[in-house]
Amino acid sequence: MSGDLVAxxxxxxxxxxTGLLVISARDxxxxxxxxxxxxLLTALLYAGLHAPLVAVAQIxxxxxxxxxxxxxxxxxxxxxxxxxxxxxxxxERWAIPLALLLALAVVGAILGSLTNVAASALPTLPEEFGSxxxxxxxLMQRHLLAFELTGLLLLVAILGAVHLGSAPDADGADEAGRxx
Amino acid sequence: MNDAVWATMATAGAxxxxxxxxxxxxxxxxxxxxxxxxxxxxxxxxxxxxxxLHADPTGHVVAFFSLTVAAAEVAIGLALVVTIFHRLxxxxxxxxNVLHG
Numbered sequence: 001m002s003g004d005l006v007a008x009x010x011x012x013x014x015x016x017x018t019g020l021l022v023i024s025a026r027d028x029x030x031x032x033x034x035x036x037x038x039x040l041l042t043a044l045l046y047a048g049l050h051a052p053l054v055a056v057a058q059i060x061x062x063x064x065x066x067x068x069x070x071x072x073x074x075x076x077x078x079x080x081x082x083x084x085x086x087x088x089x090x091x092e093r094w095a096i097p098l099a100l101l102l103a104l105a106v107v108g109a110i111l112g113s114l115t116n117v118a119a120s121a122l123p124t125l126p127e128e129f130g131s132x133x134x135x136x137x138x139l140m141q142r143h144l145l146a147f148e149l150t151g152l153l154l155l156v157a158i159l160g161a162v163h164l165g166s167a168p169d170a171d172g173a174d175e176a177g178r179x180x
Numbered sequence: 181m182n183d184a185v186w187a188t189m190a191t192a193g194a195x196x197x198x199x200x201x202x203x204x205x206x207x208x209x210x211x212x213x214x215x216x217x218x219x220x221x222x223x224x225x226x227x228x229x230x231x232x233l234h235a236d237p238t239g240h241v242v243a244f245f246s247l248t249v250a251a252a253e254v255a256i257g258l259a260l261v262v263t264i265f266h267r268l269x270x271x272x273x274x275x276x277n278v279l280h281g
Contacts, residue, residue, distance in 0.1 A: 004184040012191040019195055019218050023202030028210050035214050042221055045188060049232045054243050058224075061247055066217070066254050070210065073258045077265050095204035103197030110189045110226070114233075122182055123235040130231075135240045143241050150248045157252035164259035 007048060014041045032070050039063040051130045188229045195222030209264065209271040213257045220250045 018038035025031030039062040046055035128134045139147055195218055202215025224243045231239025265271050 005187060008184045008187045008191075012187060012194075015191055016194055016198065019198040022214050022218060023198060023206060023211065025211060028208065031211055031214055035217065038218065039221070042225060045225060046228055049185075049188065049228050051228045051231065051240055051243075054224075054228055054240050057244065057247060061251060062217075062221070066251060069254060069258055070214070073210065073262060076262060077271075091207075092205045095201055098204060099197050099201035102200050103194060106196050107190050107193035110193050111186070114186060114189065122185065122233065125232075125235055129235065130237065130240060135237055135244075138237050138241050139244065142238075143245075146245060150245060153252055154248065157255050161255045161259040164256070164263050 004048070008045070011041050011045050011048075015045070028074050029071070032067060032074065035070075036063050036067050039067070050125055053130060053132050053135050185229050185233050189226060192222040192225040192229065195219070195225070207273045209261050209273050212273065213254065213261065216257075217250065217254070220246060220253075 015038060018034045018041065021034035022031045022038065025034065039058060043055040043058040043063070046052075046058060199215045199217075199219030199222065202218065203212055206212055206215065224246050227239040227243045227246065229239075231237060231243075261271055264276065268275060
Protein backbone atom coordinates (compact mmCIF):
# COMPACT_ATOMS: atom_id res chain seq x y z
CA MET A 1 0.00 0.00 0.00
CA SER A 2 2.68 2.50 0.97
CA GLY A 3 4.83 1.22 -1.89
CA ASP A 4 2.32 2.89 -4.20
CA LEU A 5 2.77 6.18 -2.41
CA VAL A 6 6.58 5.95 -2.69
CA ALA A 7 6.37 5.19 -6.42
CA UNK A 8 3.97 8.09 -7.00
CA UNK A 9 6.23 10.34 -4.94
CA UNK A 10 9.30 9.46 -7.02
CA UNK A 11 7.40 9.99 -10.29
CA UNK A 12 5.94 13.26 -8.96
CA UNK A 13 9.40 14.60 -8.14
CA UNK A 14 10.54 13.62 -11.64
CA UNK A 15 7.50 15.29 -13.23
CA UNK A 16 8.00 18.57 -11.35
CA UNK A 17 11.76 18.53 -12.03
CA THR A 18 11.38 17.94 -15.78
CA GLY A 19 8.58 20.53 -15.89
CA LEU A 20 10.84 23.13 -14.27
CA LEU A 21 13.61 22.15 -16.70
CA VAL A 22 11.26 22.83 -19.63
CA ILE A 23 10.15 26.27 -18.49
CA SER A 24 13.68 27.35 -17.55
CA ALA A 25 15.38 25.98 -20.69
CA ARG A 26 17.74 28.39 -22.44
CA ASP A 27 18.17 25.96 -25.32
CA UNK A 28 14.91 24.90 -27.00
CA UNK A 29 16.20 21.43 -27.91
CA UNK A 30 17.09 20.79 -24.28
CA UNK A 31 13.58 21.84 -23.30
CA UNK A 32 12.11 19.42 -25.84
CA UNK A 33 14.18 16.54 -24.45
CA UNK A 34 13.05 17.39 -20.90
CA UNK A 35 9.44 17.47 -22.12
CA UNK A 36 9.82 14.00 -23.68
CA UNK A 37 11.08 12.70 -20.30
CA UNK A 38 8.12 14.46 -18.69
CA UNK A 39 5.65 12.69 -20.98
CA LEU A 40 7.29 9.29 -20.47
CA LEU A 41 7.03 9.74 -16.68
CA THR A 42 3.37 10.68 -17.13
CA ALA A 43 2.80 7.43 -19.05
CA LEU A 44 4.35 5.57 -16.10
CA LEU A 45 1.90 7.34 -13.79
CA TYR A 46 -1.02 6.29 -16.03
CA ALA A 47 0.16 2.69 -15.98
CA GLY A 48 0.11 2.83 -12.17
CA LEU A 49 -3.45 4.21 -12.26
CA HIS A 50 -4.70 1.18 -14.25
CA ALA A 51 -4.97 3.13 -17.50
CA PRO A 52 -2.75 1.11 -19.88
CA LEU A 53 -4.45 2.34 -23.06
CA VAL A 54 -4.07 6.01 -22.12
CA ALA A 55 -0.44 5.31 -21.18
CA VAL A 56 0.30 3.83 -24.62
CA ALA A 57 -1.52 6.71 -26.36
CA GLN A 58 0.48 9.16 -24.24
CA ILE A 59 3.76 7.66 -25.43
CA UNK A 60 2.71 7.34 -29.07
CA UNK A 61 0.95 10.70 -29.49
CA UNK A 62 2.68 13.03 -27.04
CA UNK A 63 6.20 11.67 -26.55
CA UNK A 64 6.23 10.49 -30.16
CA UNK A 65 4.27 12.51 -32.69
CA UNK A 66 3.89 15.87 -30.95
CA UNK A 67 7.51 16.09 -29.82
CA UNK A 68 8.78 15.09 -33.27
CA UNK A 69 6.70 17.99 -34.60
CA UNK A 70 8.41 20.35 -32.14
CA UNK A 71 11.85 19.04 -33.14
CA UNK A 72 10.90 19.45 -36.79
CA UNK A 73 9.98 23.10 -36.27
CA UNK A 74 13.27 23.71 -34.44
CA UNK A 75 15.02 22.14 -37.41
CA UNK A 76 13.12 24.47 -39.78
CA UNK A 77 14.18 27.49 -37.74
CA UNK A 78 17.80 26.43 -37.75
CA UNK A 79 18.05 25.55 -34.02
CA UNK A 80 18.42 29.18 -33.08
CA UNK A 81 19.02 29.52 -29.34
CA UNK A 82 16.22 30.92 -27.20
CA UNK A 83 17.44 34.46 -27.65
CA UNK A 84 15.41 36.27 -25.03
CA UNK A 85 16.65 39.63 -23.92
CA UNK A 86 18.51 39.18 -20.66
CA UNK A 87 17.33 40.88 -17.54
CA UNK A 88 14.00 40.35 -15.83
CA UNK A 89 11.09 41.99 -17.52
CA UNK A 90 8.07 43.28 -15.64
CA UNK A 91 6.06 40.28 -16.78
CA GLU A 92 8.65 37.91 -15.32
CA ARG A 93 8.50 39.63 -11.91
CA TRP A 94 4.73 39.22 -11.76
CA ALA A 95 4.71 35.67 -13.10
CA ILE A 96 6.12 33.88 -10.03
CA PRO A 97 3.69 35.22 -7.38
CA LEU A 98 0.76 34.71 -9.79
CA ALA A 99 1.83 31.12 -10.49
CA LEU A 100 2.23 30.44 -6.75
CA LEU A 101 -1.26 31.83 -6.19
CA LEU A 102 -2.62 29.57 -8.93
CA ALA A 103 -0.82 26.55 -7.42
CA LEU A 104 -2.37 27.24 -4.02
CA ALA A 105 -5.83 27.72 -5.52
CA VAL A 106 -5.72 24.62 -7.75
CA VAL A 107 -4.21 22.24 -5.20
CA GLY A 108 -6.54 23.60 -2.53
CA ALA A 109 -9.57 23.11 -4.76
CA ILE A 110 -8.49 19.57 -5.70
CA LEU A 111 -7.78 18.44 -2.15
CA GLY A 112 -10.88 20.24 -0.86
CA SER A 113 -13.08 18.43 -3.36
CA LEU A 114 -11.65 15.12 -2.18
CA THR A 115 -12.59 15.46 1.50
CA ASN A 116 -15.84 13.56 1.07
CA VAL A 117 -14.21 10.60 -0.70
CA ALA A 118 -11.10 10.64 1.45
CA ALA A 119 -12.27 8.32 4.18
CA SER A 120 -13.54 5.54 1.93
CA ALA A 121 -11.05 3.10 0.44
CA LEU A 122 -10.55 3.02 -3.33
CA PRO A 123 -13.13 0.91 -5.16
CA THR A 124 -11.87 -2.40 -6.46
CA LEU A 125 -11.59 -2.39 -10.21
CA PRO A 126 -12.94 -4.99 -12.60
CA GLU A 127 -10.33 -7.11 -14.36
CA GLU A 128 -10.62 -5.31 -17.73
CA PHE A 129 -10.64 -1.73 -16.35
CA GLY A 130 -8.88 0.64 -18.72
CA SER A 131 -8.28 -1.99 -21.38
CA UNK A 132 -8.65 -1.17 -25.07
CA UNK A 133 -11.92 -3.13 -25.21
CA UNK A 134 -13.55 -1.35 -22.29
CA UNK A 135 -12.44 2.18 -23.19
CA UNK A 136 -13.25 1.52 -26.86
CA UNK A 137 -16.78 0.38 -26.00
CA UNK A 138 -17.24 3.47 -23.83
CA LEU A 139 -15.93 5.69 -26.63
CA MET A 140 -18.02 4.16 -29.39
CA GLN A 141 -21.29 3.68 -27.50
CA ARG A 142 -21.69 6.55 -25.06
CA HIS A 143 -19.50 9.22 -26.69
CA LEU A 144 -19.92 8.54 -30.40
CA LEU A 145 -20.98 12.09 -31.35
CA ALA A 146 -18.01 13.63 -29.53
CA PHE A 147 -15.76 11.07 -31.19
CA GLU A 148 -17.00 12.04 -34.66
CA LEU A 149 -16.69 15.74 -33.85
CA THR A 150 -13.04 15.18 -32.89
CA GLY A 151 -12.45 13.88 -36.40
CA LEU A 152 -13.97 17.09 -37.77
CA LEU A 153 -11.76 19.14 -35.41
CA LEU A 154 -8.64 17.36 -36.65
CA LEU A 155 -9.66 17.98 -40.27
CA VAL A 156 -10.15 21.70 -39.58
CA ALA A 157 -6.79 21.80 -37.76
CA ILE A 158 -5.05 20.17 -40.74
CA LEU A 159 -6.64 22.61 -43.18
CA GLY A 160 -5.73 25.55 -40.94
CA ALA A 161 -2.13 24.40 -40.59
CA VAL A 162 -1.82 23.90 -44.35
CA HIS A 163 -3.26 27.37 -45.00
CA LEU A 164 -0.90 28.98 -42.48
CA GLY A 165 2.07 27.04 -43.80
CA SER A 166 1.57 27.73 -47.49
CA ALA A 167 2.21 31.05 -49.22
CA PRO A 168 2.87 33.31 -46.23
CA ASP A 169 3.34 36.31 -48.55
CA ALA A 170 0.11 35.93 -50.47
CA ASP A 171 -2.13 37.73 -47.96
CA GLY A 172 0.18 40.06 -46.12
CA ALA A 173 3.43 40.97 -47.82
CA ASP A 174 3.15 44.59 -46.72
CA GLU A 175 2.43 43.63 -43.10
CA ALA A 176 5.61 41.57 -43.13
CA GLY A 177 7.59 44.60 -44.22
CA ARG A 178 6.06 46.78 -41.55
CA UNK A 179 6.71 44.23 -38.81
CA UNK A 180 10.39 44.22 -39.56
CA MET B 181 -3.79 3.41 -1.71
CA ASN B 182 -6.04 6.40 -1.48
CA ASP B 183 -3.04 8.49 -0.49
CA ALA B 184 -1.35 7.63 -3.79
CA VAL B 185 -4.31 9.03 -5.78
CA TRP B 186 -4.28 12.13 -3.59
CA ALA B 187 -0.58 12.64 -4.20
CA THR B 188 -1.15 12.17 -7.94
CA MET B 189 -3.87 14.83 -7.98
CA ALA B 190 -1.76 17.29 -5.97
CA THR B 191 1.09 16.72 -8.43
CA ALA B 192 -1.28 17.47 -11.29
CA GLY B 193 -2.17 20.78 -9.63
CA ALA B 194 1.51 21.63 -9.25
CA UNK B 195 2.09 20.84 -12.94
CA UNK B 196 -0.75 23.16 -13.97
CA UNK B 197 0.90 25.95 -11.96
CA UNK B 198 4.35 25.20 -13.43
CA UNK B 199 2.92 25.37 -16.95
CA UNK B 200 1.18 28.65 -16.13
CA UNK B 201 4.48 30.04 -14.85
CA UNK B 202 6.11 29.12 -18.16
CA UNK B 203 3.31 30.72 -20.18
CA UNK B 204 3.49 33.92 -18.12
CA UNK B 205 7.25 34.32 -17.79
CA UNK B 206 8.76 33.05 -21.06
CA UNK B 207 8.77 34.94 -24.32
CA UNK B 208 10.14 32.31 -26.70
CA UNK B 209 6.95 31.04 -28.32
CA UNK B 210 8.14 27.45 -28.63
CA UNK B 211 8.74 27.34 -24.87
CA UNK B 212 5.34 28.94 -24.27
CA UNK B 213 3.73 26.18 -26.38
CA UNK B 214 5.62 23.53 -24.41
CA UNK B 215 4.43 25.09 -21.14
CA UNK B 216 0.87 24.86 -22.47
CA UNK B 217 1.49 21.16 -23.07
CA UNK B 218 2.57 20.77 -19.43
CA UNK B 219 -0.69 22.41 -18.28
CA UNK B 220 -2.79 20.14 -20.53
CA UNK B 221 -0.84 17.16 -19.24
CA UNK B 222 -1.66 18.11 -15.65
CA UNK B 223 -5.37 18.24 -16.48
CA UNK B 224 -5.12 14.84 -18.20
CA UNK B 225 -3.52 13.34 -15.09
CA UNK B 226 -6.43 14.71 -13.05
CA UNK B 227 -8.94 13.04 -15.38
CA UNK B 228 -7.22 9.66 -15.22
CA UNK B 229 -6.78 9.86 -11.44
CA UNK B 230 -10.46 10.75 -11.05
CA UNK B 231 -11.29 7.75 -13.21
CA UNK B 232 -9.32 5.54 -10.81
CA LEU B 233 -10.95 7.15 -7.78
CA HIS B 234 -14.49 6.45 -8.98
CA ALA B 235 -13.77 3.23 -10.95
CA ASP B 236 -15.38 4.89 -13.99
CA PRO B 237 -13.67 4.76 -17.42
CA THR B 238 -15.24 8.06 -18.55
CA GLY B 239 -12.10 9.84 -17.38
CA HIS B 240 -10.02 7.78 -19.81
CA VAL B 241 -12.33 8.76 -22.67
CA VAL B 242 -12.08 12.44 -21.76
CA ALA B 243 -8.30 12.06 -21.57
CA PHE B 244 -8.37 10.77 -25.16
CA PHE B 245 -10.44 13.72 -26.34
CA SER B 246 -8.10 16.12 -24.58
CA LEU B 247 -5.15 14.35 -26.24
CA THR B 248 -6.75 14.91 -29.65
CA VAL B 249 -7.53 18.56 -29.00
CA ALA B 250 -3.96 19.06 -27.77
CA ALA B 251 -2.61 17.52 -30.98
CA ALA B 252 -4.74 19.89 -33.07
CA GLU B 253 -3.64 22.82 -30.91
CA VAL B 254 0.03 21.91 -31.39
CA ALA B 255 -0.39 21.65 -35.17
CA ILE B 256 -1.97 25.13 -35.40
CA GLY B 257 0.37 26.63 -32.81
CA LEU B 258 3.50 25.39 -34.55
CA ALA B 259 2.20 26.58 -37.92
CA LEU B 260 1.72 30.02 -36.36
CA VAL B 261 5.23 29.93 -34.87
CA VAL B 262 6.72 29.06 -38.27
CA THR B 263 4.75 31.87 -39.94
CA ILE B 264 5.88 34.37 -37.28
CA PHE B 265 9.46 33.15 -37.64
CA HIS B 266 9.32 33.73 -41.40
CA ARG B 267 8.22 37.33 -40.82
CA LEU B 268 10.37 38.30 -37.81
CA UNK B 269 13.26 35.77 -38.04
CA UNK B 270 12.79 35.11 -34.31
CA UNK B 271 9.88 34.12 -32.07
CA UNK B 272 10.01 36.56 -29.15
CA UNK B 273 6.39 37.25 -28.24
CA UNK B 274 7.24 40.77 -26.98
CA UNK B 275 7.89 41.88 -30.56
CA UNK B 276 4.46 40.81 -31.80
CA ASN B 277 2.96 44.26 -31.30
CA VAL B 278 1.49 45.01 -34.73
CA LEU B 279 -2.04 44.73 -33.25
CA HIS B 280 -1.11 46.80 -30.20
CA GLY B 281 -3.80 49.44 -29.60
